[in-house]
Amino acid sequence: MASLDIDIGRVEGQRALVRQRHLKMAAIWAVVFAFLAWCFHGTIIQDTDWSRIGGANGVLGSLGRFLALDFSLLPELVIPTIETFMVACVGTVLGCFFSLPVAWFGAANVTPNRFFFYPAGRFLMVLSRSVHEIIWALIFVSAVGLGALPGILAIAMRSVGFISKITAEAIENIDKKPVEAIRAVGGNDFQVMYYGILPQIYPVVLATVIFEWDINIRRSAVMGLVGAGGLGLTFFRQMNSFNYGGVTMVILAILLLIVLGEVLSHFLRKAVI
Amino acid sequence: MTMTETNPGPAPDSGQTWSRYGATGAATRHATLLAVLVFLGYSLHFLNVDLSRLLGTFSGVWRVVSDRYYPPEIAYVANAGYLGAILDTLQMSFLGGFIGVVCAIPLAWFSAWNVTPSRRILFPLGRLGVISSRAIHETIWTILFVSILGFGMLAGVSALTMFCIGFAGKLFADEIEAVDMGPVEAMRSAGASDLQVFVWAVVPQVRVAFTGIAIYTWDVAFRAATVVGFFGGGGMGWYLKRNIQQLENTKVSAIILSIIAMVLIAEVFSGWVRARVNRAK
Numbered sequence: 054m055a056s057l058d059i060d061i062g063r064v065e066g067q068r069a070l071v072r073q074r075h076l077k078m079a080a081i082w083a084v085v086f087a088f089l090a091w092c093f094h095g096t097i098i099q100d101t102d103w104s105r106i107g108g109a110n111g112v113l114g115s116l117g118r119f120l121a122l123d124f125s126l127l128p129e130l131v132i133p134t135i136e137t138f139m140v141a142c143v144g145t146v147l148g149c150f151f152s153l154p155v156a157w158f159g160a161a162n163v164t165p166n167r168f169f170f171y172p173a174g175r176f177l178m179v180l181s182r183s184v185h186e187i188i189w190a191l192i193f194v195s196a197v198g199l200g201a202l203p204g205i206l207a208i209a210m211r212s213v214g215f216i217s218k219i220t221a222e223a224i225e226n227i228d229k230k231p232v233e234a235i236r237a238v239g240g241n242d243f244q245v246m247y248y249g250i251l252p253q254i255y256p257v258v259l260a261t262v263i264f265e266w267d268i269n270i271r272r273s274a275v276m277g278l279v280g281a282g283g284l285g286l287t288f289f290r291q292m293n294s295f296n297y298g299g300v301t302m303v304i305l306a307i308l309l310l311i312v313l314g315e316v317l318s319h320f321l322r323k324a325v326i
Numbered sequence: 327m328t329m330t331e332t333n334p335g336p337a338p339d340s341g342q343t344w345s346r347y348g349a350t351g352a353a354t355r356h357a358t359l360l361a362v363l364v365f366l367g368y369s370l371h372f373l374n375v376d377l378s379r380l381l382g383t384f385s386g387v388w389r390v391v392s393d394r395y396y397p398p399e400i401a402y403v404a405n406a407g408y409l410g411a412i413l414d415t416l417q418m419s420f421l422g423g424f425i426g427v428v429c430a431i432p433l434a435w436f437s438a439w440n441v442t443p444s445r446r447i448l449f450p451l452g453r454l455g456v457i458s459s460r461a462i463h464e465t466i467w468t469i470l471f472v473s474i475l476g477f478g479m480l481a482g483v484s485a486l487t488m489f490c491i492g493f494a495g496k497l498f499a500d501e502i503e504a505v506d507m508g509p510v511e512a513m514r515s516a517g518a519s520d521l522q523v524f525v526w527a528v529v530p531q532v533r534v535a536f537t538g539i540a541i542y543t544w545d546v547a548f549r550a551a552t553v554v555g556f557f558g559g560g561g562m563g564w565y566l567k568r569n570i571q572q573l574e575n576t577k578v579s580a581i582i583l584s585i586i587a588m589v590l591i592a593e594v595f596s597g598w599v600r601a602r603v604n605r606a607k
Contacts, residue, residue, distance in 0.1 A: 089424055092417035096479040100414075100560065105476055115474040139369035146366060183589040185553045187465060188582060191570065195394075196387040201373035206383060275463045278557070282373075292469060300470075304462065311461035 123298030130287065130306045137283035138310060140201055141273040144208025145266040151213045155181075156220035163224055163250075174221070182214030186272045190279045204281030208272055212265050219261040223254040259325045263318045270314040274307045284310075395579035402577045403584045408565060412588060415561035418482045419551035423544040425483070426490020430456075431536075433491065434498030435524055441502060441510060443520040456499065460492030464550045465557055472558040482559025486547050494543045498536060505531045538600045545596035552585045562588075 106112060158164050159174030189210050193203035232249035240248065277285025284307055291299035370377065402408065436442055436452025462470075467485035475481045509527040518526070555563025562585060569577045 088420065092421040095414065095417045096421055096483050096560075100478050101480040102476065102478070106480075112474060119470075136373060139373055143366055143369050143373070143375075179590065179593075180586070183549070183586050183593065184582075185549060185585075187553045187556060188566075188585070192387065192582075193383070196390045197379055197383050200375070202375050202379060202383075205373075205375065271461065271463050275465045278465060278469075288466065288469075292473070297473075304466070307466075308458065308461050312457075315457070 118297040119301045121298040123296060123302055126287075126291070126296075126299045126302045130284075130302065133277075133282075133284045133287045134306050134310055136201065137273045137276075137285075137307075138270065138314075140204045140276065140281075140283055141208065141266060141269040141314075144205045144273060145212055145262065145269050147205060147209035148212030148216060148265070148269075149262055151209055152217035152220060155213055155217035156224065159217060160221040160224035162227075174217070178214045178218050178221075180214070181210055181212075181217075184211070186211045187275070187279060190276050190281050194280045199280045199282075201282045204273060204276035204283065207276060207281065208269050211272065212269060216258070216261055216265055220254060220258050223257040224250060227253045256325060260322055263321050263325065267314050267318040270310055271307075274310070391579075394575040397576060398580035398583055399574075399576040400580050400583075403580045408562075408581075408584075411555075411560075411562050411565055412584070414479060415548070415551045415555070415563075415588070418479055418486060418554070418559070418561055419544060419548040422483045422486025422551070423490050423540070423547040426487045426547070427494050427540045427543055429487070430491045430493075430495040430498055433495045434502055435528075437495070438499045438502035440505070440507065441520070441524060441528055452495075452499075456492055456495035458492075459488045460496060462488070462492075464489040464554065468554045468557040468559045477558045477560075479560035482551065482554040482561060485554055485559060486551055489550055490543050490547050493546060494539055497539045497543075498532075501532050501535045501539065502528055534603060537603045541596050541600050541603070545592050548592045549589050552589065 107114075155174050155177050157174070158170040159178055161167070161171060164171040164174065186207055189207035190203055193206045193210075197203050197206070227250055231253070232245055235245050235249045273283055273285075274288075275285045277283045277287065278289050280286075284303055288300060288303040291297075291303055433452045433455050436448040437456055439445070439449065442449045442452070464485055467488045468481060471481035471484040475484065505528055509531070510523055513523045513527045551559075551561055551563075553563045553566075555561040555565070556567045557563070562581065566578065566581050566585075569581060
């Protein structure tokens with residue numbers, strides 16, 4: 054009898070726990086939906102001039118303008134497409150170079166100084182990721198002028214955060230034994246780095262770089278919007294001259310490039326891992 | 327982490343030196359490296375990049391920042407109008423993130439090879455939906471929606487929705503493809519429909535991961551929302567655009583600093599919420 058009482062007590066307790074959890078979930082959802090309603094009110098109802106959009110017909114009419122493809126633009130798209138691709142490649146490689154010291158500073162086990170360089174490295178990682186690529190591009194355009202260079206630099210700066218973060222984590226998680234073995238047979242710091250650390254982090258880092266390169270193709274396609282060349286510039290010009298068919302052509306070119314990058318990165322990743 | 331395969335090397339008394347890769351392996355590696363270097367060099371030539379300018383870049387950035395952008399006019403970003411714009415940005419990112427995540431769940435279901443309802447029709451459609459919304463950068467979505475819907479936050483929300491569909495859809499699909507197939511097969515053999523399999527065998531396995539991804543999506547959407555205004559989508563970006571065009575450089579630097587601060591706050595907040603969700607699973 055006694056054991057049965059205890060069981061009933063436990064069941065009751067579990068029921069109370071489940072009820073409490075359901076109440077908590079309901080409260081969370083209520084808060085989320087109240088917040089959502091506030092956002093909806095602020096953006097869709099207060100801020101939008103529905104009469105100006107002109108109902109479904111107006112929207113469909115503006116959409117229809119994009120469907121008349123402008124094939125005469127085709128020859129002008131080849132060079133910007135190649136440029137966009139190249140900017141992404143060079144930007145990624147430059148980003149890798151910038152990431153090297155940042156990852157070195159920001160990995161707790163190899164950082165030269167825990168109190169100065171470690172926080173500095175971590176800060177650079179966060180800074181690089183929290184500034185949008187468009188803002189990086191604006192900064193570099195105002196510093197080095199128009200052309201492909203600000204685009205390359207913006208992409209490099211934006212890539213640093215992710216690449217160096219993953220690299221630093223990989224360095225922190227290495228197996229210490231090879232490092233100690235090389236030290237024990239008299240290897241210097243460079244040899245420890247090259248033979249002890251590098252082979253261990255190299256697959257992870259390479260996979261990350263390929264992933265970042267794939268994203269960078271997308272990014273380099275918009276660098277032209279703020280004056281840094283490539284497909285973005287063509288897009289901007291077509292949009293400003295209201296040639297909507299041309300805009301669609303540029304978007305198709307971007308899609309083609311992205312699919313190419315996606316396929317390439319798939320095979321590269323297979324080759325690396 | 328696994329070490330890459332190495333060749334066993336010569337016998338200790340053969341007098342050869344040890345090397346990590348065999349002769350053909352080394353040759354391929356060197357050839358690949360050379361090809362990459364040649365491509366990069368040609369790219370720099372093709373893009374007409376003057377490498378001497380690269381050396382002066384960082385001193386150039388420093389000079390521009392200290393001459394024109396310093397000191398930031400903090401008072402400008404502390405007024406009610408700009409604080410309202412920050413709230414607008416928050417609203418856009420939350421709404422866009424929510425609608426995007428809601429749309430991304432069915433698309434992810436369709437585009438996960440293991441549980442997709444139809445491998446012939448819905449799988450390619452789902453993949454196409456996710457890839458194309460991912461392929462187009464959020465700024466291009468903004469420009470397109472502004473040209474269709476007009477300036478304002480509606481265009482920004484729509485652009486962020488598309489961005490979040492692409493971002494969350496891919497992560498969701500990856501998560502679904504990694505589920506334990508045991509419950510799925512058990513339900514299938516008991517005659518459950520595809521929807522029942524998804525709701526009762528897949529969702530319970532990915533619920534926590536989906537919550538984490540959804541919060542992370544909001545974080546990334548907030549980062550994107552700070553610039554959609556630059557192209558007419560409303561929020562902080564619109565102030566940035568206006569002040570850049572008026573060459574109000576000290577105000578611009580204050581705005582950029584405020585954007586960095588807001589993004590950092592969003593990142594810390596989303597990290598905290600994600601940690602709580604993971605602990606409460």
